[in-house]
Amino acid sequence: MPHKQKYIKYWRKNLQYLAILLSIWFVVSYGFGILLVEQLDQIRIGGFGLGFWFAQQGSIYVFVILIFVYVWLMNRLDRKHELDEREHDE
Amino acid sequence: MNVQAWTFVMVVASFAIYIGVALWARAHSTGEFYIAGSSVNPVVNGMATAADWMSAASFISMAGLISFMGRDGSVYLMGWTGGYVLLALLLAPYLRKFGKYTVPDFVGDRYYSQLARVVAVVCAIFVSFTYVAGQMRGVGIVFSRFLDVDIDIGVLIGMGIVFFYAVLGGMKGITYTQVAQYCLLIFAYMVPAIFISLVMTGHVIPQLGFGGTVSDGSGQYLLERLDGLNQALGFAAYTDGSKGMLDVLCITAALMVGTAGLPHVIVRFYTVKKVAAARISAGWALLFIALLYTTAPSVAAFARANLLNTVSDAPYESVPDWFRNWEDTGLIHFEDKNGDGRIQYTGPTSAIPNELKIDRDIMVLANPEIARLPAWVIGLVAAGGLAAALSTAAGLLLVISTAIAHDLVKRGFGHNITEHRELITARVAAGVAVCIAGYFGINPPGFVAQVVAFAFGLAASSFFPAIIMGIFSRRMNREGAVSGMIAGITFTAGYIIWFKFLHPELNSAEHWWWGISPEGIGVLGMLLNFSVAILVKRFTPGPPPAVVEMVERIRYPRGAGKAHEISV
Numbered sequence: 232m233p234h235k236q237k238y239i240k241y242w243r244k245n246l247q248y249l250a251i252l253l254s255i256w257f258v259v260s261y262g263f264g265i266l267l268v269e270q271l272d273q274i275r276i277g278g279f280g281l282g283f284w285f286a287q288q289g290s291i292y293v294f295v296i297l298i299f300v301y302v303w304l305m306n307r308l309d310r311k312h313e314l315d316e317r318e319h320d321e
Numbered sequence: 322m323n324v325q326a327w328t329f330v331m332v333v334a335s336f337a338i339y340i341g342v343a344l345w346a347r348a349h350s351t352g353e354f355y356i357a358g359s360s361v362n363p364v365v366n367g368m369a370t371a372a373d374w375m376s377a378a379s380f381i382s383m384a385g386l387i388s389f390m391g392r393d394g395s396v397y398l399m400g401w402t403g404g405y406v407l408l409a410l411l412l413a414p415y416l417r418k419f420g421k422y423t424v425p426d427f428v429g430d431r432y433y434s435q436l437a438r439v440v441a442v443v444c445a446i447f448v449s450f451t452y453v454a455g456q457m458r459g460v461g462i463v464f465s466r467f468l469d470v471d472i473d474i475g476v477l478i479g480m481g482i483v484f485f486y487a488v489l490g491g492m493k494g495i496t497y498t499q500v501a502q503y504c505l506l507i508f509a510y511m512v513p514a515i516f517i518s519l520v521m522t523g524h525v526i527p528q529l530g531f532g533g534t535v536s537d538g539s540g541q542y543l544l545e546r547l548d549g550l551n552q553a554l555g556f557a558a559y560t561d562g563s564k565g566m567l568d569v570l571c572i573t574a575a576l577m578v579g580t581a582g583l584p585h586v587i588v589r590f591y592t593v594k595k596v597a598a599a600r601i602s603a604g605w606a607l608l609f610i611a612l613l614y615t616t617a618p619s620v621a622a623f624a625r626a627n628l629l630n631t632v633s634d635a636p637y638e639s640v641p642d643w644f645r646n647w648e649d650t651g652l653i654h655f656e657d658k659n660g661d662g663r664i665q666y667t668g669p670t671s672a673i674p675n676e677l678k679i680d681r682d683i684m685v686l687a688n689p690e691i692a693r694l695p696a697w698v699i700g701l702v703a704a705g706g707l708a709a710a711l712s713t714a715a716g717l718l719l720v721i722s723t724a725i726a727h728d729l730v731k732r733g734f735g736h737n738i739t740e741h742r743e744l745i746t747a748r749v750a751a752g753v754a755v756c757i758a759g760y761f762g763i764n765p766p767g768f769v770a771q772v773v774a775f776a777f778g779l780a781a782s783s784f785f786p787a788i789i790m791g792i793f794s795r796r797m798n799r800e801g802a803v804s805g806m807i808a809g810i811t812f813t814a815g816y817i818i819w820f821k822f823l824h825p826e827l828n829s830a831e832h833w834w835w836g837i838s839p840e841g842i843g844v845l846g847m848l849l850n851f852s853v854a855i856l857v858k859r860f861t862p863g864p865p866p867a868v869v870e871m872v873e874r875i876r877y878p879r880g881a882g883k884a885h886e887i888s889v
Contacts, residue, residue, distance in 0.1 A: 278542030
C-alpha cells in the first residue's frame with residue numbers, strides 16, 4: 232500500500248479519536264465509579280449518591296453512547312478520506 | 322395452570338423454536354459454519370452477541386451476587402460492559418478487515434508463527450471449556466428446580482438441544498437461535514423486574530425505581546431503607562464498598578480486558594459484512610446487554626429489601642412456600658441456633674449469631690415467587706435462564722470446534738483437507754465438545770467458580786495484548802509477541818494457581834501482592850505481557866515486509882475486503 236498523505240492523516244485522526252473516547256471511558260468508570268466514588272456520593276440525585284450511580288448505572292450508559300459516537304465519527308472520517316468501503320469491496 | 326405446567330409449556334415452546342430455526346438455517350459450507358458466511362445484519366449480530374455473552378451467570382447469578390455485595394457489585398457491572406468499548410474501538414473493525422475465521426488465525430498470521438498459533442488455540446480451547454461447564458450445570462439446575470427433573474437428566478436434555486442446532490447449523494444456526502434466545506431472556510428478565518419495581522416503588526422503569534422512594538407512604542428512598550436494614554442486621558451499608566480500592570480497580574480492569582479478549586465474543590464480529598458494520602454491531606450488542614445490566618442492580622436492590630423484610634425475625638412456622646421449596650433444594654438452609662422458632666438473619670458485625678444461609682443464585686429465580694407474581698412469570702424466568710445458558714454454551718462450543726477443525730487440523734498441522742472434509746471435522750469436533758461439556762456439567766469439578774477467574778485472567782494476559790500490538794504496532798514481531806504471551810500467561814496462571822489451588826488458606830488480602838486478588842491479577846499479567854513484548858522486540862529482527870503490509874491493510878476499511886474464501 233502506498234504511503235500516501237491521506238493514509239497517514241486518516242490514521243492520526245483515528246488515534247486522536249481513540250485517545251479522547253478512551254479517556255472518557257476511563258474517567259466515568261475508574262474515575263467516577265471507583266476512585267472518586269466517596270467524594271461524588273456527597274452529591275445526591277434522588278435516592279442515589281452520584282458515585283454509586285456511576286458505579287452501577289451511569290458508566291454503562293456512557294459506554295453505550297461512546298460506541299455510537301465512535302461509529303459516527305469514524306464513518307464521517309472514512310468518507311472524508313474516501314476510505315469507506317465500496318460495494319465491490321464486500 | 323400451576324407453576325410447573327406453565328414452566329413446562331414455556332420451556333417446550335422455546336425449544337421448539339430453537340429447533341425450527343436450526344432447521345431453517347443449516348450451514349452448507351465452512352464459511353457458513355464458522356462465521357455464518359459473513360452476511361449477518363449488524364443489529365441481528367448485536368442481539369446474537371448479547372445472547373452469546375450473557376450467560377447463566379449474568380442471568381441467574383449476577384443480580385444475586387450484587388444483592389449480597391452492595392456497591393462492590395459494580396466490578397461485574399462495569400467489568401462486563403466496559404470491555405465492549407475496547408472491543409468496538411480497538412479490535413472489532415480491524416479483525417473484521419483482516420477476515421479469516423478465528424483469533425488464532427490472526428495471531429498465527431500476524432506473528433508468522435505456528436507456535437503463536439498453537440498458544441492461541443490452547444488458550445481459546447481452555448477458556449471456552451471452563452466457561453461451558455458452568456453453562457451446562459446451569460441448565461441442569463433450572464430443570465431440577467422448576468420441572469422436578471434430576472439435574473443430570475436436565476444436563477442431558479440441554480446437551481441434546483445444543484448438539485442439534487450447533488452441529489447442524491454451525492455459526493449460521495446459532496446466530497439465529499441466539500436472536501430468539503435474546504428476545505426470550507430479556508423479556509423474562511424485564512417482566513418480573515418491572516412488576517417488582519411497580520409494587521415496591523411505583524415506578525414502571527426499574528432503573529428509576531432503584532433510585533426512587535419506597536411506596537409505603539414513608540417517603541424514604543429505597544437505597545436509604547436498604548442501608549438502614551443492612552446496618553441494623555450487622556451488614557455493611559448497601560451503598561458502601563468493603564473491598565480495597567486497588568483491588569476493585571484491578572478486578573474491573575481484568576474483567577473488561579478479559580471480555581474484549583474472549584474468543585467467542587470476538588468471533589461474532591467476523592460474521593458481519595463490512596468494517597463499518599462491525600463497529601456499529603458492537604454498539605448494538607452493548608445496548609442490548611446494557612438493558613439487562615442496568616436492570617440487574619435494580620433487581621438486586623429490590624430482592625435484598627424484599628428478602629430482609631420477609632425473613633428477618635419471621636417465625637419459621639409461617640414462612641412462605643418459596644422458602645420451603647428452595648429449602649428442599651438445599652439452597653436455603655435454616656438452623657434455629659437459639660431455639661426461639663424465629664429466623665435471625667444477621668451479618669458479621671451483629672452480636673446475634675446468623676441462622677440462615679442463602680445461596681446467592683436463587684435471588685433471580687426466587688424473586689418472582691418472593692414478590693408473589695403470577696405462575697406464568699415464574700415459568701418465563703425458567704425458560705429465560707435456559708435460553709441464557711444454552712446460547713452461551715452454543716457460542717463456546719462453536720469456538721472449540723472451529724479451533725480444532727480449522728486452527729489445529731487444517732492450519733496448525735498443515736493438512737490439506739477438502740472443504741467437505743473440514744466441515745465434517747468441524748461437526749464431529751462440535752459433537753465431541755458437547756459431550757465433554759455435558760460430562761463436566763454432570764460431574765462438575767469442585768473448582769468451577771475459581772476457574773472463571775482463570776478464563777478472564779488468561780484472556781486478559783494473552784490474547785488482548787497480542788492482538789492490540791498486532792494492530793497498533795507495525796513493528797511488533799514474532800519474538801516479542803510470543804515471549805510476551807508466555808510471560809503473561811505464566812505469571813497470571815502461577816498467581817491464580819498459588820492462591821486458589823496450592824495455598825487456599827493464604828488467599829486473603831494481607832497475602833496478596835499489593836492487595837490484588839487472583840480475580841484481578843490478569844491486569845498485571847497484561848502489563849507484563851506488554852512490557853516483555855516491547856523489550857524483546859528491541860533486540861530482535863523486525864517482521865517481514867508482507868506482515869508490515871498486512872498491518873497497513875487492516876487499518877483502513879477500503880480495499881480488498883474478503884481475505885477468506887466462501888464456497889458452497
